[in-house]
Amino acid sequence: xxxxxxxxxxxxxxxxxxxxxxxxxxxxxxxxxxxxxxxxxxxxxxxxxxxxxxxxxxxxxxxxxxxxxxxxxxxxxxxxxxxxxxxxxxxxxxxxxxxxxxxxxxxxxxxxxxxxxxxxxxxxxxxxxxxxxxxxxxxxxxxxxxxxxxxxxxxxxxxxxxxxxxxxxxxxxxxxxxxxxxxxxxxxxxxxxxxxxxxxxxxxxxxxxxxxxxxxxxxxxxxxxxxxxxxxxxxxxxxxxxxxxxxxxxxxxxxxxxxxxxxxxxxxxxxxxxxxxxxxxxxxxxxxxxxxxxxxxxxxxxxxxxxxxxxxxxxxxxxxxxxxxxxxxxxxxxxxxxxxxxxxxxxxxxxxxxxxxxxxxxxxxxxxxxxxxxxxxxxxxxxxxxxxxxxxxxxxxxxxxxxxxxxxxxxxxxxxxxxxxxxxxxxxxxxxxxxxxxxxxxxxxxxxxxxxxxxxxxxxxxxxxxxxxxxxxxxxxxxxxxxxxxxxxxxxxxxxxxxxxxxxxxxxxxxxxxxxxxxxxxxxxxxxxxxxxxxxxxxxxxxxxxxxxxxxxxxxxxxxxxxxxxxxxxxxxxxxxxxxxxxxxxxxxxxxxxxxxxxxxxxxxxxxxxxxxxxxxxxxxxxxxxxxxxxxxxxxxxxxxxxxxxxxxxxxxxxxxxxxxxxxxxxxxxxxxxxxxxxxxxxxxxxxxxxxxxxxxxxxxxxxxxxxxxxxxxxxxxxxxxxxxxxxxxxxxxxxxxxxxxxxxxxxxxxxx
Amino acid sequence: xxxxxxxxxxxxxxxxxxxxxxxxxxxxxxxxxxxxxxxxxxxxxxxxxxxxxxxxxxxxxxxxxxxxxxxxxxxxxxxxxxxxxxxxxxxxxxxxxxxxxxxxxxxxxxxxxxxxxxxxxxxxxxxxxxxxxxxxxxxxxxxxx
Numbered sequence: 001x002x003x004x005x006x007x008x009x010x011x012x013x014x015x016x017x018x019x020x021x022x023x024x025x026x027x028x029x030x031x032x033x034x035x036x037x038x039x040x041x042x043x044x045x046x047x048x049x050x051x052x053x054x055x056x057x058x059x060x061x062x063x064x065x066x067x068x069x070x071x072x073x074x075x076x077x078x079x080x081x082x083x084x085x086x087x088x089x090x091x092x093x094x095x096x097x098x099x100x101x102x103x104x105x106x107x108x109x110x111x112x113x114x115x116x117x118x119x120x121x122x123x124x125x126x127x128x129x130x131x132x133x134x135x136x137x138x139x140x141x142x143x144x145x146x147x148x149x150x151x152x153x154x155x156x157x158x159x160x161x162x163x164x165x166x167x168x169x170x171x172x173x174x175x176x177x178x179x180x181x182x183x184x185x186x187x188x189x190x191x192x193x194x195x196x197x198x199x200x201x202x203x204x205x206x207x208x209x210x211x212x213x214x215x216x217x218x219x220x221x222x223x224x225x226x227x228x229x230x231x232x233x234x235x236x237x238x239x240x241x242x243x244x245x246x247x248x249x250x251x252x253x254x255x256x257x258x259x260x261x262x263x264x265x266x267x268x269x270x271x272x273x274x275x276x277x278x279x280x281x282x283x284x285x286x287x288x289x290x291x292x293x294x295x296x297x298x299x300x301x302x303x304x305x306x307x308x309x310x311x312x313x314x315x316x317x318x319x320x321x322x323x324x325x326x327x328x329x330x331x332x333x334x335x336x337x338x339x340x341x342x343x344x345x346x347x348x349x350x351x352x353x354x355x356x357x358x359x360x361x362x363x364x365x366x367x368x369x370x371x372x373x374x375x376x377x378x379x380x381x382x383x384x385x386x387x388x389x390x391x392x393x394x395x396x397x398x399x400x401x402x403x404x405x406x407x408x409x410x411x412x413x414x415x416x417x418x419x420x421x422x423x424x425x426x427x428x429x430x431x432x433x434x435x436x437x438x439x440x441x442x443x444x445x446x447x448x449x450x451x452x453x454x455x456x457x458x459x460x461x462x463x464x465x466x467x468x469x470x471x472x473x474x475x476x477x478x479x480x481x482x483x484x485x486x487x488x489x490x491x492x493x494x495x496x497x498x499x500x501x502x503x504x505x506x507x508x509x510x511x512x513x514x515x516x517x518x519x520x521x522x523x524x525x526x527x528x529x530x531x532x533x534x535x536x537x538x539x540x541x542x543x544x545x546x547x548x549x550x551x552x553x554x555x556x557x558x559x560x561x562x563x564x565x566x567x568x569x570x571x572x573x574x575x576x577x578x579x580x581x582x583x584x585x586x587x588x589x590x591x592x593x594x595x596x597x598x599x600x601x602x603x604x605x606x607x608x609x610x611x612x613x614x615x616x617x618x619x620x621x622x623x624x625x626x627x628x629x630x631x632x633x634x635x636x637x638x639x640x641x642x643x644x645x646x647x648x649x650x651x652x653x654x655x656x657x658x659x660x661x662x663x664x665x666x667x668x669x670x671x672x673x674x675x676x677x678x679x680x681x682x683x684x685x686x687x688x689x690x691x692x693x694x695x696x697x698x699x700x701x702x703x704x705x706x707x708x709x710x711x712x713x714x715x716x717x718x719x720x721x722x723x724x725x726x727x728x729x730x731x732x733x734x735x736x737x738x739x740x741x742x743x744x745x746x747x748x749x750x751x752x753x
Numbered sequence: 754x755x756x757x758x759x760x761x762x763x764x765x766x767x768x769x770x771x772x773x774x775x776x777x778x779x780x781x782x783x784x785x786x787x788x789x790x791x792x793x794x795x796x797x798x799x800x801x802x803x804x805x806x807x808x809x810x811x812x813x814x815x816x817x818x819x820x821x822x823x824x825x826x827x828x829x830x831x832x833x834x835x836x837x838x839x840x841x842x843x844x845x846x847x848x849x850x851x852x853x854x855x856x857x858x859x860x861x862x863x864x865x866x867x868x869x870x871x872x873x874x875x876x877x878x879x880x881x882x883x884x885x886x887x888x889x890x891x892x893x894x895x896x897x898x
Contacts (some may be wrong), residue, residue, distance in 0.1 A: 044844070046847075047838070051851070054786065194882055195790045216784075242847065471845040637884055665795055668795075672884070676876070680887055709814075
């Protein structure tokens, strides 16, 4: 029976209460360990079409008569459009339409950041559209820019209210401490820079709108367009069969989609609006910079008595305040915690979620300062973390649905024990060391999410659901889950996804939620289909269905007398199909569903030049049951490599006087290359979360990027004694930290030495 | 107008003055396996072979390669390197992958068994934001398996 419940829903650490209709999640979890198909490495089911260049991305969608769009964006960090006339653009070659702030809400007159969209032109070719922008008659009035986040906070120029979170008595906890350490940490602006830029192709078919878009959330696109334009949801079809990366930046339609919709409406033609790489670096979101002023108080045995954080998110012109205080609130057992988080509204492009937003930044500060504490107390950093292990949620004492962080620590121990050998390889100028950091994050997913399955008379199955695979391999994981439950070979399962008109509602691919949200729905759908097949088999063969099962694509009886190919049974039905449906059940009530992990980094630092090399990273993560170990390993490696970029090379720079962005190309913005990759060793605990769904699986998209920066910073400290306080750790920052360490040493030396 | 041999077929292409090889391949010949990710020669996604040499097609004017033999990912569909990439899970979103494979094929054409250093050197112009690099290295190391 369908059940109506009120439940908590979490995405990227943000909770809301929602009404939900759930079907009973009656399936028992499979026992732990690899199954026939689930838990064993599988090649991507869509690997070949992607590798061969046959997969059609939004960038490859070409509709008959399609026009191309160029967008006029503010060249200034803060300016007002004093006067604008877009009509001269209409006279330019190839131009079909031109729109400005008067025509569309998403085109703005007050521009709070460089890259704010102001006007748009569509033409037969992109070059024509871009050339026509120059004809737009526009006059700017430049306004004062506010760029310093502390300055913005002082002026109370904020995005939303400050967030205060406290438990216990912070002041008393500090008073109780034997040792107090403090530090200020800063992290930079980091850009998603997905290889496929943000883009959409739209067309009107009568009163129906078709939107081909590079997105992480087909249904979110549909809903936002529906809400904004007042079009019924079922009159909007959103399609994304393949997409070229998102990392959190592609959860909503953004201005470019609304621009394309309006231009298509005016021209009665399909319209593409695709951002260039330069626009991508301006106007598609970022991991915002942070300032973190942190305090830790502890007893001499390492027991934490107080944690305090004054955080500033340099949010940009708009956005939301990422949970940079999350790790301080959640990672360790500490009775007295107080954090304040301000979101500074400054004249910089708006932030967006970026792979574990807030937690990547906050873990860097917290875990770096924890190592300062460990050094002061002369306690082994890994031991210090063990001593402050939280056995229930430190915030509200809720039990964890599953937590294997201690097991992660145990498995990390051999990597941690390498530090003596690693340090011994130091030379006079190149110092080596090892550092570690812990990870906490969400990743439990949640309802609603649905899947359908159809089994044809050839015994093959198709999973139908309107989810998306953003490159994480979720298509493959769904095929594995369906094949496992149905008892048929993986090659006999096809997954169709990526089309809101051709499948039920499916989860967003963000917040490490695709597998934990969608996987249980797919398994439930497969179980529904299998139940029907076994009922049919029981009647056909005059057996009790309790005796029957499907194994390796054959219907078999427990007494071994029946062993017949599934295709023979369902083949009786000719063109008929067996249809199964499944829904994601609720999350366990009253429990905290989180992911955990630890990483150990080995680095080499040239103390003369300040150059840092990451030589090895070992990662141990706990995300419940692993569906595809091969894809999971790729997720971990990818997260760590993005983390290395975040730690050492990536940084969006702006002119401190004008606020204009200086790094708008992949030449200036330094992504990691294959030559920057260290040895990566990864391990997953692979223990199903006994309380979570019929799978016990959590998400793995975000956890691996979280501890990387802190582990590297702590390895640098281990190698050199230098405390880095800023990301990225450029040579300048490294040399500054080395100099500071020398000063500290000199100050600590007894007089006269 | 330029004459090109693309994946063994002869074409007369009409690209406007200033048209790049990437645009011509994608828009005029509908060979969309070649991706444009930055459009300014920084990322390698658009890599094709021009007379056997890996070339950034997004910053190569089509008129500058008049008479050349061009190989795109569509011409390498059955190359063992493609299967090696799939086997090693050397792709995630896949948008950079055709360019990666073209560069990898060019490398093993000159050296059948490249060393790790040679792989890293030859492939460092092909960016992958998903970070499939360890698996890309493995795919190139094991392409003949």
